Amino acid sequence: MADLLHVVPEMVLAAGMVLVLLAGFWKLSWTRIWWLAFLVLVADLLFSADFFYPEPQTIFSGMLRVSSFAAVIRMLLIVSGLLTMLLAWIVPTERRASEYYFLLLAMVWGGQWLTLSNHFVSMLVSFEILSITGYLLVNFGFDQRSAEGSLKYFLFGAAATALMIYGASMLYGLTGTLDFASSRMAEQLADADRNLTLIAGLALMAGFLFKIAAAPFHFWAPDVYESLPWPMLALFSTVPKFAGLAALLKVLLSLHAFGLSPVNWTIALGAVATLTLIAGNFAALWQQDTRRLMAWSSVAQSGFMLISLASLSATTGRFLVFYMAAFAAGNFLTVHGLALLEKRTGSGRIDAYAGQGMGSVWSSVALTLGLISLTGLPPVVGFTAKLFLFAGLWEIWQQSGAGVHLILFVFGLLNTVVALFFYLKVPYQLFLKPVSGAIISARDDAGSNLFRIILVVWVLWAFFQPGLLMGWLNNLNFDL
C-alpha cells in the first residue's frame, strides 16, 4: 500500500475524472464543468510538484518506476492539459461537456501512467488509455469530418498497437521477462539473435512512432489534425507526443542494453528521425491549410526530438525535456494565434490572411513569436532548445566518433532551414502582403490576452535566462 503514496497525482486526477463524469448527471452548463475539470488539473499539478526523486525506485512489484525524469514529463503533460483547457475558451465544445472533459483528463492521465510504466503490461494498459481516449476525442466535432478523422486514426492506431504488442511478445520470448528495466532483459538481449531482436524492436517501436506521429507511421496526422478543433489539435500534438517519447526512450534504453545489444539502435532511430524530418518538413512546404501545416509541423518536430533520442543516453534526456518545454510553448502560442485568426477571418487558409496582421496586432505578433519559436530562431526559446539539442549531439559525436551522429547533426541543421520557409509563410502573409479586401479587426477578450502574455513572457524569458530552467534540470537525477 505504501506504493500508492508514489502515485498520489494520478490518484487525485482519477478521483477528479470521476467527479467530472458524474457532473454530467446534472444539467450543468459547460462552463461549470470546465471549471471543475480545470480545478482538477490544477490540483493534479500541485500534487505532482514534489515527486522529484534523488534515486529512481521501482514500485508495484516492477510495474512502475518513479524517477525525476517521469516527474518532469508528468508536469509537462499536466501543463499541456491546462493550456488546452484555456484554449477551449476560444473554441468551446459545449455538447456533452462532461464526457469531453473527462476524456481530456483521461488522456493526460494515460500519458502520466505511460511515462511511469516499467513493464509491458503497465505500458500496454496506459498506452491503450491514451489511444482509446484519443480515438473518442476526435469524434467530438459531431460532424462528417470528425467521424472520418476518427476512423482513420483508429484503424491506423489499432494496427500499430497490434504490431507493438507482437514486438513485446517476441521480446518476452527472447528474454523471458516483461520488465524492461530489469537486468535480466539486458543480459539476455546481449546474447540474443540479431535478426529476431531487430524485428522485435522495430515492431515494438511501431506503436510509439504512431503515437508521436513519426515516419513511417505519420500518415494519419494531416487528416486527423484537419478534422480537429484547435484545442484538440494542440492536445494531440503535445500530450501523446511527450508521453510516447518518454516511454520510447525508456524502451529503447533497455533494448540498447548498455551497448550490449546485437543491434545498433542508434542507426535505426537515426533512420527514423531522418525520414520523419524529410516527410514533415517537405510536406509542410506545400500546405495552404493551417491545420495541415500544424500537422506536418508536428511530424517535423517529432523528427527533431527523435534526433535527441537517437544518442540513446539518459543524459540527453534533459535536452529532450527542454526541447519539449520549448515546443509546447511555441505550439500553444501558434495554435492560439491561428485559432483567433481563423475566428476573425473565417478562413483556415493561409492566403486568406493577406494583410490581416494589422487587424489585431498583438495577436499577430504573438503568433509570429510562436512560429519563430517552432522554427528555432532567436530571440525565443525554440532557438535555445535547438542549440542545446545540437550541442548535446555534437558532444556525443566527439565522444563516440560514430558517423551517424554527425550525419544527424548536419541533417537536422539543414532541416531547420527548410522549416524557416513554411513557418514564416504565415507572418509573411499577415504583415508583408497587401490586403485584398477589408481588414477585419477584432478585440480579444481578457482570457486570450492573459494566455498570450503568459506564453510570450515564458518564451522570451527562457531565451534570455535559459540557465534557470536548464540549471534546475541539471540538478535533477536523470537516471531512468
Next chain:
Amino acid sequence: MINDNHLLYLGALLLCVGLVIVITRRNAIVVLMGIELMLNASNINLVAFDRYFPGQLDGQMLSLFVIIVAVCEAAVGIAIVLRVYHYYDTARPGDLNQLKEHADRNS
C-alpha cells in the same frame, strides 16, 4: 510432430495474414478483423513462450491483458464505424473524402 516452433510459426503467419488484410482490404470491418488476427498472433506467441519459461506466468498475464485491450478497441472501433456509416452510408475508408490534400498548391 508439432513442437514449440510450430506454434511460433503459426503466430508469425497470423500476424502476416492480419497485416495483409489491414493493408489490402477496403472495408473497415474487415480491417478490424485483420487487427484482431494480429493481436491473436501475439497471444499465441505469449502462450507458446510459456513452454520455454515453465513456472512463469508473465506471458499468460500479458495475453489476458491483450484480450481485454482487444475487446475495448473493438467496441470503440465498431462505434466509430457506426458513426461513419451514419454520415457517409459506407464503411470503406477509401470512400471518405472530406479530409484530403487540397488540390491547389500555389505558395
